[in-house]
Amino acid sequence: MTAQERVERAAASALKVFPLPSAVLFPHTVIPLHIFEPRYRAMVKDALATDRVVALAQLEDGWEGKYEGRPPMQSIMCAGVIVWDEEVEEGRYNILLQGVSRIRMVTELTTDKAYREVQALSLPDLPYQGPEEERLRQAVFELAGRVPPTFAENLLPVTARAAGGKLADVVASAISPEAERRQQLLAELDVKRRLEAVLEDVGELIARLQPVRPLGPLN
Known part of the structure; x- marks a missing residue:
């Protein structure tokens, strides 16, 4: 299964999302991340045990003071695949996340998990020459x-x-x-x-x- 197919499958069911106001991932690029919050350590652990797919998202304006909860996320995100991982002290992770495709969030799922999941549509680029x-x-x-x-x-x-x-x-x-x-x-x-x-x-x-x-x- 290709990385694009993995993203599309995750988006159609339950795509794990890491809201990170300081970072934006693009398709075809790689970003290093240090995962230390307990809810996102759980997210990475679950991703590594399944499809390794995670989306990086921006929060809507006004998120300050609400980050510990579930402030609204911007609908366009980038979903990627964890291509390298290292578990370090206290269950933290260092990972490399390789961007695969833009996605548009359709709805946020209500789950009993500490981290956030969405259903989404994959938005691969159309071919273009100019x-x-x-x-x-x-x-x-x-x-x-x-x-x-x-x-x-x-x-x-x-x-x-x-x-x-x-x-x-x-x-x-x-x-x-x-x-x-x-x-x-x-x-x-x-x-x-x-x-x-x-x-x-x-x-x-x-x-x-x-x-x-x-x-x-x-x-």
């Missing part, structure tokens, strides 16, 4: 001359191979640190508009940075 792709690749190439070499060396090969919505997602994940902006890009389901939005963000970043070294051709 001039925005090459413009974004060239912008990333220009950006690479203005950032530390290790950052550029990681980003350039991925950008060269990715296309369509995946291209927008991997670049957004690399250059957009603010959770609010990342959630806006995650919630943009139109691939063309997402590429344009990420291109705008890269352009703004380029404008703030000075070139640090010459680069060869992007290939």
